[in-house]
Amino acid sequence: MLPPFDLVPGVRLRLVRAGDGDALAAAARRNADHLAPWEPIRGADHATPARQEAFAADMVAQHAAGTAAAFVIVRDDTIIGQATVTHVVRGPFLSANLGYWLDAHETGRGIMTLAVGAVAEYCRDALGLHRLQAATLVHNDASQAVLARAGFERIGHAPRYLKIAGSWQDHVLFQRILKR
Numbered sequence: 001m002l003p004p005f006d007l008v009p010g011v012r013l014r015l016v017r018a019g020d021g022d023a024l025a026a027a028a029r030r031n032a033d034h035l036a037p038w039e040p041i042r043g044a045d046h047a048t049p050a051r052q053e054a055f056a057a058d059m060v061a062q063h064a065a066g067t068a069a070a071f072v073i074v075r076d077d078t079i080i081g082q083a084t085v086t087h088v089v090r091g092p093f094l095s096a097n098l099g100y101w102l103d104a105h106e107t108g109r110g111i112m113t114l115a116v117g118a119v120a121e122y123c124r125d126a127l128g129l130h131r132l133q134a135a136t137l138v139h140n141d142a143s144q145a146v147l148a149r150a151g152f153e154r155i156g157h158a159p160r161y162l163k164i165a166g167s168w169q170d171h172v173l174f175q176r177i178l179k180r
């Protein structure tokens with residue numbers, strides 16, 4: 001199946017496209033406090049339409065080149081989340097990294113679990129990948145629960161793996177083998 005994917009009534013998952021900058025910037029502004037503990041410290045221009053339009057353009061170009069696939073989760077015309085596949089590596093690895101977030105007011109409904117499942121199928125069927133990896137902070141219970149429900153398995157502990165919220169923090173690594 002190809003996107004857009006219907007997740008729950010009124011909520012769709014589609015690829016990022018040119019023109020998403022305004023809605024992405026609005027989502028980043030709305031969710032700045034919600035996301036800050038789980039993300040790198042963002043630059044002063046992060047939540048601006050220009051910065052987000054540049055992100056969208058980069059993702060469209062990377063999708064065409066086969067190195068990334070960025071999705072937005074949309075309710076009506078409002079972007080309420082993202083799921084982003086980056087660092088696609090081919091050859092004998094056929095692997096990529098997955099990151100995601102959901103609007104603070106949309107959590108608790110299973111939307112991200114459905115989105116991650118749809119993205120994994122897309123990575124298998126459209127990108128031809130063998131594996132997806134995700135890394136969560138050790139204390140990110142909500143994210144670990146999403147991955148467990150979406151068929152990922154815990155594969156390790158990575159000390160001081162990513163600089164999140166200003167400090168190098170340990171992460172738990174997960175993978176899903178995308179069986180064909």
Ligand SMILES: CC(C)(COP(=O)(O)OP(=O)(O)OC[C@H]1O[C@@H](n2cnc3c(N)ncnc32)[C@H](O)[C@@H]1OP(=O)(O)O)[C@@H](O)C(=O)NCCC(=O)NCCS
Pocket residue numbers: 034035038099100101102103106107108109110111112113114135136137140142143145146149
């Ligand atoms: C991580 C994050 C996306 C998880 O959001 P979430 O809403 O908990 O995940 P889901 O959308 O899959 O919803 C699961 C919740 O809905 C509930 N739910 C209701 N209906 C459900 C259904 N049909 N299917 C699955 N879960 C359902 C689940 O019980 C669960 O609630 P609980 O945690 O109280 O048990 C969100 O917390 C977030 O954006 N955090 C900040 C950014 C972040 O951490 N990103 C990940 C970095 S690794």
